[in-house]
Structures are given as C-alpha cells and as structure tokens.
Amino acid sequence: MSQTKPINELVDKLPTSNVTVYLLRALDSVAPGEWENLVGFENTIRAVTGETNNKTVKKIRDRAIDLYSDRSQGYQQALWIYQTVDNADTALGAAAMANKIGEKVGFLSFLNKLTPKADTIQTIDLAIKLVAELIAFAKMNGSPAIEISDFKAALSSYHHESLIRMAALVCVDGLVPLGPDFVSKVQSTLGGLNPSLLQQNSTFQSLSNLIPGGSTGDKLGFIGASFASVQGWMNNFVGSRHLTPQMFLGNLKKYVDIADDKLDYVAAFLDMTTNYFEHTGTQTVARRLIERAASEI
Template identity: 60%
Template sequence: MNKPIQQLVDELPSSNLTVSMLNALDFVAPGEWQNTVGFVNTIKTVTGEDDEDLIQQIGERAIYLFNDKSQGYQTALWLYQTVDGTDKVLGAAALANKIGETIPLFGFLNSLTPKPDKAQTIDLTLKIVAELVAFCQINGIPGDSIGDFVGALGEYGGESLIRMVALICVDGLIPLGPDFIDKSLSMMSQMNPQELQQNPTFRTIQDTIPGNGVGGKIDFIGESLDGVKGWMNGIVTANALTAQSVLGHCKGFLDFADDKLDYVAAFLDVSTNYYEHTGTQTLAKRLIERAIAEI
C-alpha cells in the first residue's frame, strides 16, 4: 500500500464524475448513500462521537488494524483499487473543470472504443468476485464462502449497496442488456483459460481467486455469478431497471445521443472509479466499527 488508510479517506473527492454518477443512481436505493469523506469526519459519522480524545483513540486503533498484515483489510482495499484500475484514457483531471455542468459526450467519442461483450463480461464477473473475496477478507472468513456472501447481500446498505447498484447498472445493464447475468454465465461457461489469462485484471488478481489452476478459477467465477444471480435480478425487477431508465437519470450530468449507449458505457468505465471510491468508504467504516468495539 502506497498510502495510509487515513490519507486515502481524506483524499476521497466530495464531488467529481464518480460522485455525480453514484448520486444519479440514488433512485434505485433512495437515501442509502451519503458521500462521507475525511477520516475524522468518517469516525464522527460512524460513531456519533464528538469527544476528541476518543476519536483519536478510535482512529489510531483503526489505523493499527489496517496495518496489521495478518488481517485482510489491505488485500480488500487492493482488490477494490485493482478492479477499478484499468487504463483510464480520459483522466479525471481532464474532466475536473466540468464538474457542476453537463458533460457533452460527443467530443469524447473519438477517444472511446466500446468493449466487446466478452471483455465487458470478464470485467463484470471479476468485479463480482473481487467483491466476494474482499467481503471475506474484511470479515475474516474463508475466501470461497459464496453462501455467506450471498446471504450478506440482502443486508447490504450505504456505500456497499450503491456500489453493487452501480455494478448492476453501469457494468451490467448499459453495456450488456437486461439479461446481462445469463449472458455472462453463458460466456463464462464457454470461455477457455487462455482467453481469461489475456485479461490484465485477471492476471493481477488471480492469486486471490479460489480454485486450482485457471480452470478451477473459471469454475469459481461461474459459481459466484450463479450465486448472485437471484439477488441482482431482484434489484433489476423491483426497480424496473433498463439501460434507458438508468441513463435517463444520468442526463443531469451527461449529454449524449440515445443511440450511443455503448459509448456511454465506455465513457463511464474509463472516467469513473466507483469501486475504489465506495470500497475505500466501506473499508474505513468496517475498521472504525471494529476499533470502537475493541475500545
């Protein structure tokens, strides 16, 4: 880890394209997510404490827990960062001056290449597996505990829920369509190990994915997908989600033609880091909750 956890939380942006996108998805989980930033502010928000000495103790304990390599917190954060760390051809700096106004997508089309369905499917499935493994790391349970993870999804709230909502909408519905889970399951069942090994994200995180060899890891990815299928389809059905309904809520900060959905998906992919942003928030909250329990 290059930066301490308190610095990462302090550096979370209060407004940028990622935050605008997550706010736009509030209609799926109304009021669930507030963009809590700043380490001390997060401690105060999570605990309700205003005693400076106690806040200092909680912060020091949380930092100690994060730095303890026998715990899984650093691995979880690395996973959140890595699955969001694909090349961002449109740097955040290029968009920083546009926050607060509508970003016209047309000017960016020449620098965007929509991903083929297979590449998009790999990205989606790796984010699901990263979420599962990070959940297990944070909670100190075996990394192949698909049942525990699926059971916990029903209790997801706050930044964890909005992260999964964004996954469903931005990495599932918009690029792959309403049957994105079944399409992904079908593709993964037919994928050969060489195809998966060509994916840079898989090559980076493969050692954290349960399974013997690449074939075993493909099996685990498929089992993970099958495990979350019911919960994800339930979110889609309960909110009558379509690519068009999701993008309708994005019109507040993005200006695009309705026949360019694949370009919108590519744009959001390369210009947002919602997994890292909300993953950092999740990790900070779990550390603080454990720290106060131990104090």
C-alpha cells in the first residue's frame, strides 16, 4: 500500500457534481435522509460534531489528521481498500465522462464503449466488494482479526455514508445486473465457483493478501461465508423497501439519461462512470476519524 494523501486533502477534493454524486442522490429514496455529500474537511467536522468554535474545530482537525497518519491505526488501509475496489471499473469512465460534468449525462452515446459483464463475473465483483467492506470495517475498528460475525452485527446500525454505500452495492451491483433474485443467484454461483475464476479478478488480486485463508480455495470459502452471513440483511433491505431494478432506475433517470430495457448495459455504464465505494468510503473514514478525535480532545 503506497502512502496516501492526507485525509483532509482527500475530503476537500471530493466532487460535488459528477455521475457518482448523481447515483448517490438517486438512492435517497432507498435510504431517505441518510446521505449528505459532505465535502471539505472542516465543513465535515462541523456537520458531524455540531461544533462551532473555530479553535475546537482546529483541535479536532489536527487530531484526526494525526490519527490518519498513524498507519498502525488502520484508517489508511481502510481507505486504500475503498479506492482499490473502484480503480479497475472507473479508469475508462472517468476519462470518458470528464467533459460531461454538470450536464444530464447521455447513456445511448456510450453503448459502443460498454461491455456488460457475464453473470459469474458480476457475482464475483459483488461478493468481493462486500468482503472489502467487511475488511475495511475491521481495519477502522482496530480489530486484529477479520470477524464475519462482528460485521454482520454492525450492519443493522449502519447509517450515513456507510448505509448509502451498501444501498448502492445492492442496487448497482446486485439488482440491476443480476435481477430481483440476485441474492440467491450469487449464493448459488459462489457455491459452485472454480477458484481459478476468482484468481482472474483484478480486485481479488489486489485484496487477496487481506482476505483470510491460506489458499485461493480457502479465500473463496471466506467470501462465500461472508455473503451468506448478510443475505438475510440484503433480502430484508430489498423487501422492506420494495426495491426493483425499475424503481431504482426511475430515480436515477432524474439525473442520468438511461435506457430501461438494457439493464446489463446500464450496469456496465455505472461500473465505468462511478466510484461510489471510494467516494463514500472517504466520507466514512473521515467521519470515523472525526468522531474519535472529538472524543479524545
């Protein structure tokens, strides 16, 4: 893991208007009132703590930056995980969409650039993103071991950026490309997956050393167990909100011009043009740092 920029710089430079932000705004109806696009580190401190005293804000800021700089604390590694999950998908999309910021983004013009993923590849992507969330959660909590049970228990209390990230995972990586029965489909695919297919996944290659297990087969077992542990949460999330691909896409259409009848292409489009894991992950790490710093000063 290379040295990252200071957390205050990363939060200061978060975008306020791009396809990722449009996507996250579209999820407001899925998780109403949970996400605010907090940009700017001092602004985030004031929003998270309610603090108005400039001197106190500075103390919190300095302590949070110190905590992030200390590699033994795990915050840098957590953010690296969030960044790594998005890197493969967004390289092309970021360049292609650079001149579209601030416009209603046209989808049809992208059809010739899109390559929808096979269901098996999409399943692997979804499962690895979930495990990445689990590992980042453990790193931010300073856990010496990666415990599935701890993450499963914490999911019920997810809020703010963390909940909207899970909502995006469910909608963008589950519902849209794999359909309403994506949970059972993923569970079934993982159960019969050849470990060699997992080894071909670039995100797995990057995160492999952090995933528990001595062999690729062991790591696949851990990934499968992780997904199995949260399938109840995912099914409840979808069922309690009456989520369908069409409902989500209807909300997204307020910001992005997309075609309903090409769901696999929509999934590829969102893969290529968004980095919701990195964006909300940066905000989650910042919130956790600020909350801890505020309690320590």
